[in-house]
Amino acid sequence: MSYQTSEVLMDSICHCGRNAVKRTAWTDLNPGRRYSACEKFREVGGCCYFVWIDPPMCTRARQIIPGLLKKVNKLENNLKQVNKLENDMKQLEDDLKRKRSREKYLWFALVLSWSIMYLFM
Known part of the structure; x- marks a missing residue:
């Protein structure tokens, strides 16, 4: 079965009978292309079916996108680091509240x- 996208005729099944999967390249030469x-491209037993869907990007885009x-x-x-620090801070605040509560109980x-x-004396 074939279909057309971006002026390229593509097969949904590759030469070896497996499904052809669509992916996005994130290399410096083809960012976002x-x-x-x-599906087994570059693996043992896979075939060499490969076709670009998008046209090549301009030089400026290849310089800026990476x-x-x-x-x-x-x-x-x-x-992620800020979120981790916030979680750690909340944990420390909870520990401090528990310790203050225990301290009040011990003073009482x-x-x-x-x-x-x-x-009695």
Whole structure:
């Protein structure tokens, strides 16, 4: 079965009879460029079916997109670190509340025990 996309006629089944899968390349030369390939492409027993879906990108896009991807990845990593720190901070705040509650209970018990000792002396 064949279909047309981006002026390229593509098969949904590759030469070896397996499904052809659509993927996106994220290499520096083809950032964001879609292609169709055998599901076992580059694996033992796979075939060499490979066809680009999108036309080549201009030189400027190939220069800009990798840098933008690196910035996005760096920001996502920073966000993960901030979220982890926030979770750690919430855990520490909960621990502090429990310890303060226990401290109040112990002070109350101490004052009560002194009061009882004072009354009986």
